[in-house]
Amino acid sequence: MCGIIGVYGNEGSVKETILLGLISIQHRGQDACGIATFSQRMHLEKGLGLVGQFLTPGRLKNLHGNVGIGHVRYPTIGKGAPEDAQPFCLLAPRGIAIAHNGNVINYKELRKKLSKKVKFKSKCDIEVILYTLAEELKKADRLNPQTIFRSVERIFNLVCGSYSVVSVIEGAGLLAFRDPYGIKPLVFGMKDNSYMFASESVALEVLGYKMVRDVAPGEAILITKGGKFLSKTIVKGNLHPCIFEWVYFARPDSVIDNISVYEARLRLGKSLAKEIKKTKTKADVVIPIPDTARASALSVAQQLSVKYREGLIKNRYIGRTFIMPEDDERKRKVRSKLNPIRSEINNRKVLLIDDSIVRGNTSREIINLVRNAGAKEVYFASSSPPLKYPCVYGIDMQTRSEFIARGKKIEDVEKEIGADRLVYQTLEGLINSIGRDRNFCTACFNGVYPTKVSKETFRIIEKERRSRH
Numbered sequence: 393m394c395g396i397i398g399v400y401g402n403e404g405s406v407k408e409t410i411l412l413g414l415i416s417i418q419h420r421g422q423d424a425c426g427i428a429t430f431s432q433r434m435h436l437e438k439g440l441g442l443v444g445q446f447l448t449p450g451r452l453k454n455l456h457g458n459v460g461i462g463h464v465r466y467p468t469i470g471k472g473a474p475e476d477a478q479p480f481c482l483l484a485p486r487g488i489a490i491a492h493n494g495n496v497i498n499y500k501e502l503r504k505k506l507s508k509k510v511k512f513k514s515k516c517d518i519e520v521i522l523y524t525l526a527e528e529l530k531k532a533d534r535l536n537p538q539t540i541f542r543s544v545e546r547i548f549n550l551v552c553g554s555y556s557v558v559s560v561i562e563g564a565g566l567l568a569f570r571d572p573y574g575i576k577p578l579v580f581g582m583k584d585n586s587y588m589f590a591s592e593s594v595a596l597e598v599l600g601y602k603m604v605r606d607v608a609p610g611e612a613i614l615i616t617k618g619g620k621f622l623s624k625t626i627v628k629g630n631l632h633p634c635i636f637e638w639v640y641f642a643r644p645d646s647v648i649d650n651i652s653v654y655e656a657r658l659r660l661g662k663s664l665a666k667e668i669k670k671t672k673t674k675a676d677v678v679i680p681i682p683d684t685a686r687a688s689a690l691s692v693a694q695q696l697s698v699k700y701r702e703g704l705i706k707n708r709y710i711g712r713t714f715i716m717p718e719d720d721e722r723k724r725k726v727r728s729k730l731n732p733i734r735s736e737i738n739n740r741k742v743l744l745i746d747d748s749i750v751r752g753n754t755s756r757e758i759i760n761l762v763r764n765a766g767a768k769e770v771y772f773a774s775s776s777p778p779l780k781y782p783c784v785y786g787i788d789m790q791t792r793s794e795f796i797a798r799g800k801k802i803e804d805v806e807k808e809i810g811a812d813r814l815v816y817q818t819l820e821g822l823i824n825s826i827g828r829d830r831n832f833c834t835a836c837f838n839g840v841y842p843t844k845v846s847k848e849t850f851r852i853i854e855k856e857r858r859s860r861h
């Protein structure tokens with residue numbers, strides 16, 4: 393999971409708009425960030441750290457131009473090294489800046505082929521998209537919208553996986569496209585005659601852009617250097633967005649593929665309450681594990697007619713635990729991130745609501761914390777079903793052995809995390825809560841992947857993942 397922004401400004405500089413856009417989607421990646429703009433030539437600033445830490449006024453002053461892109465990174469392929477930070481830029485034969493959210497699953501194969509012609513600078517999978525685009529543009533006699541759309545078609549034919557992409561092409565303008573399955577989100581909006589693309593609608597809203605729509609799967613949009621809007625359906629897409637966006641990743645104030653994240657979380661809570669009722673669990677208080685589970689927990693409390701309380705307080709200055717790259721770091725940070733309000737917990741049967749259980753160590757730590765704060769019993773409910781299969785599309789949970797629920801009964805997981813009762817959402821409940829009339833990627837729950845994934849791909853991705861631990 394990463395976050396991307398692309399801005400074509402009708403007049404003036406776009407760097408501040410991109411900066412504020414990146415801050416609004418900082419939750420999508422806290423490891424590295426960067427901005428590339430174009431005016432006469434490409435200007436680039438990227439490096440490790442949060443947007444506010446790295447993109448200082450001193451660095452921003454180097455970014456000129458009315459068109460540009462930005463990125464916040466959460467590392468999947470690549471070790472999270474500075475050279476893997478995005479955007480990536482090519483200066484010749486034509487300036488191209490590019491950034492993506494996603495994961496190219498045939499990266500190794502494409503890299504091998506392209507290495508005969510170009511020199512790779514990193515292990516970041518965006519480079520294979522960059523060089524495919526550059527090679528195709530090089531073959532074209534002239535640079536025009538047709539040649540650009542043909543180049544995107546070539547990318548769709550060659551590159552397998554999930555990718556939402558924004559790119560600035562010298563002499564052409566701002567290009568954005570979404571893979572034929574639309575696994576990763578990408579929306580765009582307008583303000584006067586300026587355009588903005590973003591991973592989440594919240595970025596458009598906070599900057600006063602009117603949301604136009606989601607970029608369709610298999611669609612490419614070009615805002616020409618003169619500000620003309622051109623769109624082409626390159627291939628007929630088959631939308632399968634990542635269902636985890638609504639469960640966990642996205643901000644609750646975002647709307648993705650026309651589904652409000654907040655409303656979806658309320659529905660998840662309603663559905664989860666049905667499962668809790670079946671177990672005859674009688675809690676005195678419902679407490680969300682902040683922040684993502686709040687809406688679902690509120691809904692659970694309403695359905696069960698049990699009081700809702702904020703019994704765990706989050707330190708806002710510590711990053712999201714799930715997207716921290718190393719597991720040890722994740723454990724340590726749970727404790728410094730959450731602190732209980734004893735008066736809401738002491739001597740009560742507490743029902744904790746979380747969005748998901750991946751490895752189980754975070755859940756175990758939190759249950760301990762609540763017990764130590766005096767809870768009589770601690771029940772735990774997950775608003776998503778058991779996670780069992782690796783994500784090959786860019787989420788950091790790619791090794792099968794990492795899933796606490798894989799190959800185990802619910803009672804075994806319950807015991808391992810130390811809960812007095814564990815309740816999961818059903819897959820049907822999850823899908824119906826988000827949108828029953830849609831196709832989603834639900835691969836991490838049921839092993840059904842929207843794209844082709846070979847055994848070799850699983851092997852490579854798991855090896856890559858293990859090497860980082």
Ligand code: SF4
Pocket residue numbers: 575633634635636637782783784785786787833834835836837
């Ligand atoms: S496998 Fe899971 S996390 Fe990965 S894209 Fe699909 S739904 Fe999202």
